[in-house]
Amino acid sequence: MKLRSLKNRAQFDRVFLEGxxxxxxxxxxxxxxxxxxxxxxxxxLSRRVGNAVRRNRLRRWIREIVREExxxxxxxxxxxxxxxxxxxxNFASLRKQVLxxxxxxxxxxxxx
Numbered sequence: 001m002k003l004r005s006l007k008n009r010a011q012f013d014r015v016f017l018e019g020x021x022x023x024x025x026x027x028x029x030x031x032x033x034x035x036x037x038x039x040x041x042x043x044x045l046s047r048r049v050g051n052a053v054r055r056n057r058l059r060r061w062i063r064e065i066v067r068e069e070x071x072x073x074x075x076x077x078x079x080x081x082x083x084x085x086x087x088x089x090n091f092a093s094l095r096k097q098v099l100x101x102x103x104x105x106x107x108x109x110x111x112x
Contacts, residue, residue, distance in 0.1 A: 003067055006042030006078060015042065015080045022104045026086035027094070029101035034078045039107070041066055042080040049083055058083055061091050065098045072109045079107065 006012055019032030034040065043062050045055045062081050066073070081098070102108050 003063060003070060004038050004040045006040050006080065011040075011078065012042055012044065012080055015078045019078070019080075020105070022101050024097045024100050024104075025093075026084045026089065027097045027101060028082040028084065029098075029105060030080040030082065031105045031107060032078045034076060037075055039070075039073050039075055039077045039079060042078070043083070044080060045083045046085075048085045058086070058089070058094070061094050062098060065095050066102075069099070069102065069108060073102070074107045074109050077107055079105075 006015070015030045015032045019030045021028055021030045023029075041063070043059050045058060047055075049055050049058065062083075066079075079102075081101075086094075099108075
């Protein structure tokens with residue numbers, strides 16, 4: 001399933017200013033209700049995280065984790081993941097952090 005994404009600075013700023021957030025280790029998740037039916041995802045990383053290869057790898061991993069969970073993702077939200085300087089992070093630890101934050105913000109539907 002193709003994920004919808006936040007495209008411009010104004011969309012990101014709206015989530016940062018009007019949304020709520022949760023923090024887990026090197027990851028911050030900002031969430032805000034949107035008027036649409038779908039959930040949109042944004043990912044923000046600074047240069048402190050690493051070089052371009054490392055930043056793009058982390059973006060791809062986060063997108064993949066959210067895509068895998070998109071079946072049970074609650075519709076109608078804008079979500080921004082802000083990655084702080086993570087040190088050494090692998091896919092498994094990043095997955096745990098992303099899923100923890102999505103559950104904490106109640107963005108994963110209960111599957112029974």
